[in-house]
Each structure stands twice: as C-alpha cells, then as structure tokens.
Amino acid sequence: MIDTILAPIRQTLDHHVQARVLPDGSGVDDQGAAKIVNPFDEIALEAALRLKEQGVAARVVAAVIGPAETEKALRTALAMGADAAALVEVEELPEPPRVAQALAALARREGAELVIMGKQAIDDDLGVTAQMLAARLGWPQAMFAAELRVEDGVAHVLCEADAGTRTLKAPLPCVVAADLRLAEPRFVSLANVMKAKRKPIERLSAAEVGLEVAEAHTPLLKVEATRRRRAGEMLADVDALIATLRQRGLWPEGQG
Amino acid sequence: MDVLVLAARDAPGASGALVDEERTARLVAAARRFSGVVDVLLPAAADDGAARMAADGLAALQGVRRVWLAADARLTGWLAEPLAALLADVVRCEGYARIIGDSSLAHRDVLARLAGLLRAPALTDVVDIIDADTVRRPMYAGDILATVGIRSELAVLLLRAVAFAPAEKIAEEAAVEVVVPEMPGNLPCPVELLEEEAGDSSGRPDLGRARIVLGMGRGAMDTESRALLLQLAEKLGAAVAATRAVVDEGLAPNDWQVGQTGKQIAPALYIAFGISGAHQHLAGIADAETIIAVNTDADAPIFAAADHGLAMDARKALKALLAELGEHVPDE
Numbered sequence: 388m389i390d391t392i393l394a395p396i397r398q399t400l401d402h403h404v405q406a407r408v409l410p411d412g413s414g415v416d417d418q419g420a421a422k423i424v425n426p427f428d429e430i431a432l433e434a435a436l437r438l439k440e441q442g443v444a445a446r447v448v449a450a451v452i453g454p455a456e457t458e459k460a461l462r463t464a465l466a467m468g469a470d471a472a473a474l475v476e477v478e479e480l481p482e483p484p485r486v487a488q489a490l491a492a493l494a495r496r497e498g499a500e501l502v503i504m505g506k507q508a509i510d511d512d513l514g515v516t517a518q519m520l521a522a523r524l525g526w527p528q529a530m531f532a533a534e535l536r537v538e539d540g541v542a543h544v545l546c547e548a549d550a551g552t553r554t555l556k557a558p559l560p561c562v563v564a565a566d567l568r569l570a571e572p573r574f575v576s577l578a579n580v581m582k583a584k585r586k587p588i589e590r591l592s593a594a595e596v597g598l599e600v601a602e603a604h605t606p607l608l609k610v611e612a613t614r615r616r617r618a619g620e621m622l623a624d625v626d627a628l629i630a631t632l633r634q635r636g637l638w639p640e641g642q643g
Numbered sequence: 644m645d646v647l648v649l650a651a652r653d654a655p656g657a658s659g660a661l662v663d664e665e666r667t668a669r670l671v672a673a674a675r676r677f678s679g680v681v682d683v684l685l686p687a688a689a690d691d692g693a694a695r696m697a698a699d700g701l702a703a704l705q706g707v708r709r710v711w712l713a714a715d716a717r718l719t720g721w722l723a724e725p726l727a728a729l730l731a732d733v734v735r736c737e738g739y740a741r742i743i744g745d746s747s748l749a750h751r752d753v754l755a756r757l758a759g760l761l762r763a764p765a766l767t768d769v770v771d772i773i774d775a776d777t778v779r780r781p782m783y784a785g786d787i788l789a790t791v792g793i794r795s796e797l798a799v800l801l802l803r804a805v806a807f808a809p810a811e812k813i814a815e816e817a818a819v820e821v822v823v824p825e826m827p828g829n830l831p832c833p834v835e836l837l838e839e840e841a842g843d844s845s846g847r848p849d850l851g852r853a854r855i856v857l858g859m860g861r862g863a864m865d866t867e868s869r870a871l872l873l874q875l876a877e878k879l880g881a882a883v884a885a886t887r888a889v890v891d892e893g894l895a896p897n898d899w900q901v902g903q904t905g906k907q908i909a910p911a912l913y914i915a916f917g918i919s920g921a922h923q924h925l926a927g928i929a930d931a932e933t934i935i936a937v938n939t940d941a942d943a944p945i946f947a948a949a950d951h952g953l954a955m956d957a958r959k960a961l962k963a964l965l966a967e968l969g970e971h972v973p974d975e
C-alpha cells in the first residue's frame with residue numbers, strides 16, 4: 388500500500404458561464420461569477436479517492452495554490468472525501484512553471500508517491516502543469532489517463548492518444564493526468580458538505596513552498612471576445628442543402 | 644532567434660510513416676517567423692530506411708537548415724521521459740531560443756515536460772505569431788482570444804498547426820544535411836509502453852486532414868442514424884467527429900471528440916448532425932470554412948454559429964443525402 392496521493396486542484400470559472408472581457412481588454416471579468424472545481428481535477432480527485440477506497444493508498448491530500456477564495460474548492464474536495472487539504476495562499480495564480488515548482492515542494496512535503504491531477508484547466512486551457520511537475524520531480528508521467536490501476540508499486544495506465552490509446556506501465560512515484568473517461572466524480576451529499584466545513588485546512592505561505600514573487604514570463608497583454616456568429620441562413624430542404632454544397636464544389640459530381 | 648521544431652508525429656498505424664510531413668511543414672513555416680535558423684528534430688527507433696526517407700522529406704522543406712535524425716531504440720513510441728531529456732540536451736548544446744511543436748497529445752506530452760526540464764514557459768494552441776515575443780491563443784473554450792507576451796529567453800510553443808500555411812517543398816530530395824546526433828548514454832526510460840492501439844478509422848481520412856467532416860451529436864447517435872452517418876462519410880470520403888456527449892455514451896471513441904478538450908479541426912466543410920452547439924464543441928470547429936447544421940430544434944444555438952442550417956430530423960436528412968448519391972437506403 389502506498390501512503391499518500393496528492394490531488395492538486397484549481398478553481399475555474401463555471402463552464403456554464405460565458406467568459407466576459409473587462410472593458411479595457413486587460414483580462415477576463417470573473418468578479419462574482421460562479422466558480423467550480425476544474426472538471427478535470429474533479430475527475431482526478433475521484434480517481435484518487437477510488438484508489439484509497441480500494442486499499443491502494445492510505446490517504447488523499449487535496450491541494451490548491453491560489454487566492455484565499457479558492458478555499459471553496461478545497462471544501463468541495465474535503466466533501467468528496469479527501470483526508471486532508473493544503474492551501475498555498477497567493478494573491479494571483481502563478482504561471483504553470485511556478486505552480487509546478489510549488490506542487491513539487493508540496494509533493495515532497497506530504498511524502499506523496501502518486502500525484503493525480505487534471506490534464507488541463509478549462510479557463511486558460513494550457514494543459515502543461517502536470518508534465519512540468521513530473522519534470523521538476525524527475526518522476527515518470529502518464530498523461531491523458533482513461534484507466535488507472537496501481538499494483539505492486541506500478542501504475543498501469545491506459546492513455547488517450549491522437550489516434551487510439553496507449554498502455555503504459557509507470558513505476559511509482561509518478562504523475563498521472565486525468566482525461567475525461569478516467570472516473571465519474573461522485574455526487575456530494577449535503578451532510579458531507581456540512582462536515583467538510585469543519586475539517587481543518589493546512590495553510591502554507593508561498594515562501595514555504597519556495598515561491599518568490601517574480602515577473603510574469605507570459606503576461607496576458609490583451610484579451611478579446613471571439614466572434615463565432617455566422618450567417619445562419621436557413622435552408623428549405625435537403626435539395627437546397629445539396630445545391631449549396633454543389634455551388635461550393637463540395638458535392639461529388641457525376642452521381643445522383 | 645534560433646528555433647528547434649519537433650517533427651509532427653504520424654498517428655501510429657495510419658500510414659506507417661514516422662512523421663506527418665504536411666503538419667511539420669506548417670510548423671516549419673511558422674518557425675521561420677522568428678528570423679533565425681530553423682532545425683527540425685525527428686525521433687526514430689532506428690537509423691533505417693524509413694527514418695532516412697522521413698528525414699530527407701523534412702530536409703526538402705523550405706527554410707530548414709538541418710534535420711536532426713535522433714535514432715535510438717529508447718525513443719520508440721515517443722515516450723516523454725527519454726525524448727524530453729534528449730531534447731533538453733540538444734536545446735542546451737545548440738542554444739535554441741524557441742522550441743516549436745503542434746498541439747497534438749503526443750507533443751503536449753513530450754514538450755511540456757521539456758519546458759519543465761528547461762524551467763521555461765510553454766504555451767499551447769498558439770494560432771498566431773505576431774512577432775518573436777508575442778503570440779495569440781484562445782482561452783475559455785475559445786470564447787476568448789488572448790494576446791500573450793513572451794518575456795523569457797527560452798520558450799516552448801505548441802501551435803495549432805492548421806492555423807499556419809505549410810512551408811513549400813523546394814526539392815525532391817534532401818536539400819540540407821541530415822545529422823544523426825550522438826545519443827546520451829543516460830536517457831531516463833522508467834516507463835514501459837505495453838501497447839499502442841491505433842484506433843479504428845476504417846479507412847476514413849484523418850480528422851485533422853479531412854476536407855469534409857461529418858459531426859455526430861446526441862440527435863444522431865441512435866443505431867440507425869449512426870450507421871447512415873458512417874455510410875455518408877464513406878461516400879463523401881469524409882472523416883467523422885463526435886461531441887463529448889456521444890463519447891460519454893460510449894458511442895464514439897475518444898479520438899473522435901472535437902472541441903475544447905478534444906481536437907480542433909479546420910475542414911472545408913463541417914456538417915453537424917444533431918449537435919446543439921455548446922461553446923465547448925464550437926471551440927473545435929471555429930476554423931472550418933463552411934459549417935452546416937442539421938437539427939430538429941430551429942432554435943438550437945448551432946444555427947447561429949453555422950453558415951447554413953436545416954431544421955430537420957438528422958436521420959431523414961442523412962437518408963435523403965444518401966439517396967441523392969444513389970445509395971440504397973431502407974424505407975421508413
């Protein structure tokens with residue numbers, strides 16, 4: 388049995404909410420907008436909890452690096468069943484290389500033998516932190532995991548690929564990044580939400596995980612709303628559809 | 644600024660080639676915007692005929708100075724640990740300032756790890772290179788287009804290859820040198836690749852390259868519609884995409900998923916059958932030249948994001964299209 392699984396999580400804008408640009412175009416206005424646990428991190432946490440329930444691991448530690456308000460995400464993690472929670476409080480979310488640095492420090496501090504986290508956060512859509520963390524720790528990685536089994540100190544992982552899948556055997560300690568099919572997050576009961584409110588959260592300063600203030604390496608210079616609207620011209624029937632395709636040379640000629 | 648391009652990996656089993664030359668040509672053309680030398684690294688399991696052929700193809704692309712043919716059994720299957728370690732070595736020795744790849748899973752796996760080793764930032768889904776220190780990329784499921792500065796000497800950029808025109812081929816054979824670098828003895832190989840399963844495309848073209856793509860949503864995933872849609876795809880030589888909802892139902896493999904957390908495609912024509920038009924799905928089809936939607940609900944959001952719409956039952960529309968192509972379809 389392994390001792391600790393670390394499940395880093397991010398808080399993101401609720402995916403039901405349309406991201407709005409600040410009037411000066413300097414960023415996204417998320418003041419007062421609904422926030423959720425990044426869906427891929429939620430899947431990752433679920434996978435970690437199942438390993439614990441299977442008796443593969445003794446405990447699951449959820450961790451957040453972010454502003455004070457992200458404590459809410461940790462409460463959700465505790466309500467789902469995480470045994471402990473750590474919050475590294477920073478004013479602004481650091482860039483991925485520094486998040487990876489802080490998570491590496493946390494993983495060592497907690498004595499984690501396995502890190503399971505989402506393959507990407509659905510706000511910045513970067514999808515690079517898990518790999519950077521694995522590199523920092525010098526651990527193997529299994530990205531885009533769809534199935535995970537841990538046995539005798541080895542993670543057997545079925546990974547999504549550009550075409551088909553890959554089956555990897557990665558020795559622990561390692562970093563696994565969750566894709567959609569890895570697990571279906573459990574429903575959290577109100578009773579567990581209430582209980583989670585009283586569970587302790589360990590608070591760490593940025594310095595305790597080696598984070599110093601630094602200039603941004605990839606500053607957001609400007610954001611714009613994307614225009615997705617198209618003409619939306621309605622066609623009367625399939626004949627009209629075929630005529631449209633013919634006009635554009637997209638219908639096989641000499642047939643029909 | 645000197646650039647190292649990682650050759651685009653061809654889907655295993657797709658064509659037997661090691662490299663997706665067309666996609667790599669797009670990366671090379673984009674890399675030239677940094678106005679330095681452009682070298683390409685091609686990983687291969689061995690220095691054999693196939694590897695040489697692939698390397699020569701890349702060496703004939705306009706703007707390439709050198710092709711590194713990294714041939715070593717430890718690079719089989721592009722496992723991230725040895726390949727990222729090798730790339731880190733090459734980058735440090737040669738002093739490249741930008742490392743460029745595509746946004747495929749294969750490149751995300753390897754190149755974000757490389758960024759971690761180099762302590763460098765990595766930006767994915769780059770759709771525009773404004774100058775050497777400024778790029779654009781979508782965020783928030785493509786609802787937002789961000790202009791991002793690069794304030795570090797070294798950076799890893801993963802491009803959405805379809806957003807860049809390919810570099811031309813200037814020769815039939817290698818126009819520049821192909822160099823086999825000496826391989827470090829201590830490449831880490833902790834992970835074992837037990838199996839690489841190519842998935843089933845039944846001879847259909849690759850989603851990333853197809854001229855026509857047919858999209859399957861919840862409104863077209865019943866057994867009959869699904870079969871009709873696959874039949875039409877075959878008739879049109881089209882690739883098939885699916886929404887996450889259909890993938891979740893287990894009615895389409897994961898590698899058919901198009902959208903924010905799936906593939907981004909840029910075909911000449913995308914026809915969405917029974918797809919509502921969630922912004923997470925639209926994120927994957929924004930670059931399609933023409934979008935046509937077929938949906939029973941005249942108020943479905945997909946229509947506002949489509950060039951043409953047909954408010955109709957997907958199954959009936961598919962049958963009518965097939966009938967027009969002279970295909971036999973069972974009557975109602």
Ligand SMILES: Cc1cc2nc3c(=O)[nH]c(=O)nc-3n(C[C@H](O)[C@H](O)[C@H](O)COP(=O)(O)OP(=O)(O)OC[C@H]3O[C@@H](n4cnc5c(N)ncnc54)[C@H](O)[C@@H]3O)c2cc1C
Pocket residue numbers: 402426509859860861862863885886887888889900901902903904905906916917918919920921922923924927937938939940943955956957958
């Ligand atoms: C974090 C996150 C990431 C996501 N990433 C993606 C992604 O990458 N790609 C993606 O696709 N989705 C993604 N989604 C899911 C997305 O939000 C939508 O749920 C999904 O795209 C809906 O799929 P759909 O259009 O097939 O189904 P629905 O939204 O259920 O729409 C079905 C449509 O079919 C129509 N219909 C019904 N019957 C018929 C008929 N007989 N003929 C014609 N039309 C009919 C209905 O009118 C309806 O418009 C993501 C969601 C989250 C939360």
